[in-house]
Amino acid sequence: MEKVIINFNGSKSEILIGTSWESVSELIQESGVAIVTDSNVQRLYGEKFPDFPVLTIRPGEASKKLEVIEFLAERLIETGIDRTGFLLGIGGGVVCDITGFLASIYLRGIRCAFVSTSLLSQVDASIGGKNGVNLGSTKNVLGSFSQPEFVICDPVMLQTLPEDEYFSGLAELIKTAIIGNEKLFGLIENNYSGISKRDPDLLTMLESMAVNFKTAVVSEDEKESGLRRVLNFGHTYGHAIELYKSFRHGYAVASGMELAAAFSCSRGYLSKPEYDRIIGLLKTFKLLRRHDLPDTQLKQLILRDKKRSGNDIYFVFAQGIGKAVVEKIAVDEVVDFYRKNKSVQ
Numbered sequence: 415m416e417k418v419i420i421n422f423n424g425s426k427s428e429i430l431i432g433t434s435w436e437s438v439s440e441l442i443q444e445s446g447v448a449i450v451t452d453s454n455v456q457r458l459y460g461e462k463f464p465d466f467p468v469l470t471i472r473p474g475e476a477s478k479k480l481e482v483i484e485f486l487a488e489r490l491i492e493t494g495i496d497r498t499g500f501l502l503g504i505g506g507g508v509v510c511d512i513t514g515f516l517a518s519i520y521l522r523g524i525r526c527a528f529v530s531t532s533l534l535s536q537v538d539a540s541i542g543g544k545n546g547v548n549l550g551s552t553k554n555v556l557g558s559f560s561q562p563e564f565v566i567c568d569p570v571m572l573q574t575l576p577e578d579e580y581f582s583g584l585a586e587l588i589k590t591a592i593i594g595n596e597k598l599f600g601l602i603e604n605n606y607s608g609i610s611k612r613d614p615d616l617l618t619m620l621e622s623m624a625v626n627f628k629t630a631v632v633s634e635d636e637k638e639s640g641l642r643r644v645l646n647f648g649h650t651y652g653h654a655i656e657l658y659k660s661f662r663h664g665y666a667v668a669s670g671m672e673l674a675a676a677f678s679c680s681r682g683y684l685s686k687p688e689y690d691r692i693i694g695l696l697k698t699f700k701l702l703r704r705h706d707l708p709d710t711q712l713k714q715l716i717l718r719d720k721k722r723s724g725n726d727i728y729f730v731f732a733q734g735i736g737k738a739v740v741e742k743i744a745v746d747e748v749v750d751f752y753r754k755n756k757s758v759q
């Protein structure tokens with residue numbers, strides 16, 4: 415078990431990796447708690463939830479919208495949750511994003527925590543205090559920064575995760591290794607079998623490394639004005655691919671990382687052998703899928719990216735393996751590189 419603590423302006427958030435999720439009752443107050451979950455997670459784990467009212471949403475991205483926040487807030491009022499109340503989200507990134515946002519605005523803010531149940535949320539979505547919902551097809555446009563009091567990441571729960579969801583989460587773990595930890599990259603390379611079998615002890619170790627990196631970044635830049643941008647490695651092309659092809663996030667990011675790695679190579683940030691290692695790892699876990707994104711649509715899709723600033727964008731380059739550098743470049747440059755190098759897919 416590993417505990418990582420994030421401190422923000424006097425408030426503390428604890429990430430507990432490898433802790434059994436069933437110990438959550440010991441960490442929450444005795445009354446005034448409501449649980450938010452989705453119907454898949456409830457079906458699999460609901461019987462063992464602590465004995466509090468459970469508000470269940472439909473699984474998936476479509477639930478990340480204001481209507482669902484309103485629906486849940488109404489249920490909280492009916493349940494009698496007041497300012498002393500506590501929201502516990504038990505689920506993947508969607509449940510954590512919704513729970514965190516709802517807790518930050520309900521009665522101007524109540525306490526909350528997460529049991530993070532997908533690989534993507536254990537290594538990324540539930541860590542760092544960003545939350546929110548989508549508006550139409552624009553992702554995460556309404557939200558807030560607020561930290562859960564604790565997050566339990568129990569890799570045993572990943573045994574029930576559908577294969578595509580698991581490997582989609584793995585792409586974010588690989589991203590973290592590329593931008594922040596070469597040792598983690600090597601461990602992923604050398605543990606194909608344990609990762610494929612979802613060995614909880616191995617995952618506890620790998621997740622701890624990823625969470626330590628993300629918390630270090632987030633602690634320095636809670637509101638994404640600088641360093642935190644490195645976390646978007648692969649996401650500029652990745653988001654465009656996700657919008658175009660509706661791939662699961664991690665698969666879109668994997669294709670985005672393939673392109674970003676090639677771009678990093680062309681800028682001299684990454685050597686050819688390092689590039690080959692990155693592509694080799696993405697291929698080993700079958701993360702690269704054909705997307706056929708037309709270059710004519712890329713600019714329009716990138717212009718919808720929140721990380722853009724006018725006609726420029728903060729693009730993240732891999733600087734070797736284990737380090738990243740961010741450059742503000744013209745969106746046209748990103749599009750041009752794609753036009754000339756589409757064949758890397």
Ligand SMILES: NC(=O)c1ccc[n+]([C@@H]2O[C@H](COP(=O)([O-])OP(=O)(O)OC[C@H]3O[C@@H](n4cnc5c(N)ncnc54)[C@H](O)[C@@H]3O)[C@@H](O)[C@H]2O)c1
Binds near residue numbers: 458539541571579
């Ligand atoms: N706030 C952030 O910093 C941040 C960062 C990255 C991603 N995100 C968000 O996270 C979301 C994606 O998260 P996700 O991939 O976890 O999606 P998700 O929450 O939709 O979960 C994926 C699927 O797996 C199911 N599931 C979850 N845990 C399970 C388990 N243990 N066993 C079986 N099934 C399980 C869910 O019901 C769902 O069908 C996106 O909305 C994205 O925007 C947020």
